[in-house]
Amino acid sequence: MVEPLISARNIKKHFDVGEGMLKAVDGISFDIYPGETFGLVGESGCGKSTAGRTIMRLYEPTDGELFFNNENIYTLPRREMQHVRKNFQMIFQDPYASLNPRMTVEDIIAEPLDIHQMYKNKEERNQRVLELLRLVGLGEEHVMRFPHEFSGGQRQRIGIARALALNPKFIICDEPISALDVSIQAQVVNLLKDLQNKLGLTYLFIAHDLSMVRYISDRVGVMYLGHMMELADSEELYLNPIHPYTKALLSAIPIPNPEIQRGRHRIMLEGDVPSPINPPEGCRFVDRCSYAVDKCKQVTPKLEKIKEKHLVACHRAKEMIK
Amino acid sequence: MEKVLEVKNLQISFKTFFGEVEAVRGISFDVGKRETVAIVGESGCGKSVTANSIMQLLPMPPAFFKGGEIIFNGENLLDKTEKEMQEIRGNKISMVFQDPMTSLNPTMRIGKQIVEGLIKHKKLNSKEAEKKAIEMLELVAVPQPEKRIHQYPHEFSGGMRQRVMIALAMVSTPNLLIADEPTTALDVTVQAQILELMKNLQTKLDMSIILITHDLGVVADMSDRVVIMYAGQILEQGLTEEIFKNPKHPYTRKLLASVPRLDMSRNKPLHAIDGTPPDLYAPPKGCPFYDRCSEAMKVCKSYMPNFDNHSNTHISRCWLNHPMAQEANSVEGGRA
Numbered sequence: 001m002v003e004p005l006i007s008a009r010n011i012k013k014h015f016d017v018g019e020g021m022l023k024a025v026d027g028i029s030f031d032i033y034p035g036e037t038f039g040l041v042g043e044s045g046c047g048k049s050t051a052g053r054t055i056m057r058l059y060e061p062t063d064g065e066l067f068f069n070n071e072n073i074y075t076l077p078r079r080e081m082q083h084v085r086k087n088f089q090m091i092f093q094d095p096y097a098s099l100n101p102r103m104t105v106e107d108i109i110a111e112p113l114d115i116h117q118m119y120k121n122k123e124e125r126n127q128r129v130l131e132l133l134r135l136v137g138l139g140e141e142h143v144m145r146f147p148h149e150f151s152g153g154q155r156q157r158i159g160i161a162r163a164l165a166l167n168p169k170f171i172i173c174d175e176p177i178s179a180l181d182v183s184i185q186a187q188v189v190n191l192l193k194d195l196q197n198k199l200g201l202t203y204l205f206i207a208h209d210l211s212m213v214r215y216i217s218d219r220v221g222v223m224y225l226g227h228m229m230e231l232a233d234s235e236e237l238y239l240n241p242i243h244p245y246t247k248a249l250l251s252a253i254p255i256p257n258p259e260i261q262r263g264r265h266r267i268m269l270e271g272d273v274p275s276p277i278n279p280p281e282g283c284r285f286v287d288r289c290s291y292a293v294d295k296c297k298q299v300t301p302k303l304e305k306i307k308e309k310h311l312v313a314c315h316r317a318k319e320m321i322k
Numbered sequence: 323m324e325k326v327l328e329v330k331n332l333q334i335s336f337k338t339f340f341g342e343v344e345a346v347r348g349i350s351f352d353v354g355k356r357e358t359v360a361i362v363g364e365s366g367c368g369k370s371v372t373a374n375s376i377m378q379l380l381p382m383p384p385a386f387f388k389g390g391e392i393i394f395n396g397e398n399l400l401d402k403t404e405k406e407m408q409e410i411r412g413n414k415i416s417m418v419f420q421d422p423m424t425s426l427n428p429t430m431r432i433g434k435q436i437v438e439g440l441i442k443h444k445k446l447n448s449k450e451a452e453k454k455a456i457e458m459l460e461l462v463a464v465p466q467p468e469k470r471i472h473q474y475p476h477e478f479s480g481g482m483r484q485r486v487m488i489a490l491a492m493v494s495t496p497n498l499l500i501a502d503e504p505t506t507a508l509d510v511t512v513q514a515q516i517l518e519l520m521k522n523l524q525t526k527l528d529m530s531i532i533l534i535t536h537d538l539g540v541v542a543d544m545s546d547r548v549v550i551m552y553a554g555q556i557l558e559q560g561l562t563e564e565i566f567k568n569p570k571h572p573y574t575r576k577l578l579a580s581v582p583r584l585d586m587s588r589n590k591p592l593h594a595i596d597g598t599p600p601d602l603y604a605p606p607k608g609c610p611f612y613d614r615c616s617e618a619m620k621v622c623k624s625y626m627p628n629f630d631n632h633s634n635t636h637i638s639r640c641w642l643n644h645p646m647a648q649e650a651n652s653v654e655g656g657r658a
Binding site: 043044072151153181182183184185186187189190208211212214215234235238248249250251252253254255257258259260261262266268269271272273284 | 364365393461465479480481482509510511513514515517518536537539541542543562563566567576577578580582583584585588591592593594595596598613640
């Protein structure tokens with residue numbers, strides 16, 4: 001049995017927003033194994049980005065444990081945390097906002113190296129920057145340029161090079177392609193897959209584009225209002241979704257083929273996602289679920305194994321399979 | 323079919339500090355009655371400029387029309403005065419924008435924003451207008467409209483705001499609705515609701531839709547015909563089935579291959595299109611897709627081909643359609 005690289009246990013992140021507690025992430029647990037891509041999907045406001053940032057400890061967790069190589073990093077003091085964080089990197093959504101417009105590409109990519117003093121002399125620093133640029137498909141001619149001279153796809157490549165600077169084991173990709181055009185999205189996704197094979201990286205891939213997540217991920221977790229609703233191998237999840245929310249979510253994605261798309265049955269969800277501020281006990285999806293029973297309102301369902309490698313948080317999951 | 327809108331050889335440029343940007347370079351298409359036409363392309367291809375030019379919402383200067391005609395119900399919109407355009411805007415042609423968060427006025431109650439248009443265009447008094455506003459919100463399925471008209475935009479979710487935007491566009495039962503990326507800012511489940519709503523309204527109100535989007539899934543779901551734009555030009559257009567089943571232009575083919583599909587195997591590689599679209603400060607003389615096309619020939623670099631007919635409804639402009647293309651390819655050994 002392979003040891004997981006990352007084990008999240010009951011992670012919570014609550015924000016005090018004055019009118020109550022906003023429970024952005026409310027007790028999620030999962031493992032990520034070395035070399036795999038774990039996809040985290042959900043609609044806006046479901047807490048997927050907060051989950052990513054809490055795992056990185058960019059947000060201090062409200063509760064829970066995060067084991068990295070069997071060490072709970074939430075208990076580490078600041079100095080040690082900085083050391084461990086070399087193994088954790090992040091690629092952000094907006095390639096326009098996540099690069100400092102006043103820094104050259106060289107300085108942007110070398111910043112992590114500077115902070116962790118990873119080189120002996122200037123020569124070594126230059127070498128490493130060049131090496132990283134080539135790795136992401138850019139070249140020497142780009143070193144002294146500024147971010148505004150690049151297109152969105154190229155900027156995302158710079159962001160990826162920066163994330164790779166410290167030879168991390170684990171990279172959180174927070175919607176890395178949603179700001180890009182479709183033809184460019186494929187370039188970046190292919191690059192991420194290439195790098196994973198070359199460098200043995202492990203990804204947490206956060207996105208709302210479910211077709212892209214299915215394409216890139218080995219396993220996928222579906223979040224709704226701070227809870228994990230379903231977790232399974234990517235193929236299994238898309239072929240046999242069990243949770244009513246996953247089913248609705250998948251049926252809502254239009255397939256780019258008119259013959260198939262027009263014949264599909266769409267599960268239409270009524271209403272909107274409820275507020276995450278002081279949510280009541282019970283299943284978070286209960287108000288919009290057509291299968292809800294009384295129990296769903298009273299008891300929050302736990303994420304449980306329903307089939308081999310397929311976890312669902314639904315009281316009626318067993319019935320749903322049939 | 324009766325044509326509601328005909329765009330003929332439209333050319334639009336922007337004057338900027340660095341020179342002239344040729345955003346739209348001679349495009350022609352039409353929209354029939356009750357028809358949905360999707361304009362598809364990447365950012366910067368000129369699809370939004372085209373949409374805004376129909377409504378004449380482009381700031382002039384820097385924008386200016388270099389040529390062409392926009393014929394709506396038999397009249398050229400480019401000959402209209404601003405006053406005449408105001409009669410048409412929001413009355414006969416309406417528009418729904420991408421971002422429901424910024425296109426509503428945050429300091430005005432929802433009801434008032436709807437009423438404003440009714441009083442101006444329909445000359446209703448405020449009582450009648452309010453009644454109509456409630457009716458409109460009911461039409462777009464906003465719950466409790468009597469209560470909701472007194473609320474501000476920030477009290478609405480993204481999906482609800484887009485419903486309000488659609489209600490605003492519908493107040494005067496337009497002949498033509500231009501929807502510029504109407505669901506791009508929304509979640510998929512909300513997108514499904516809004517698309518369904520637009521379809522229902524179309525049948526109910528007998529209207530034509532121009533749908534501007536980059537999401538091929540939405541296109542497959544909604545449109546009757548598709549126009550593929552690239553670098554300010556149309557490369558291919560045809561019935562939705564023709565475009566998806568039998569794409570003729572390499573760009574269309576690559577675009578379709580670059581998106582992962584739920585009904586396809588995961589193990590198939592995703593076909594990225596290398597490079598980026600050309601700079602429109604100095605648009606290429608030949609085919610704009612030349613630099614990124616794996617099937618390009620020598621001739622593509624210097625000359626833009628004309629449209630060829632593949633059927634009554636399906637046209638594309640690519641040298642590969644030329645009877646000599648096979649030969650040229652074998653002589654030059656593929657890419658020039």
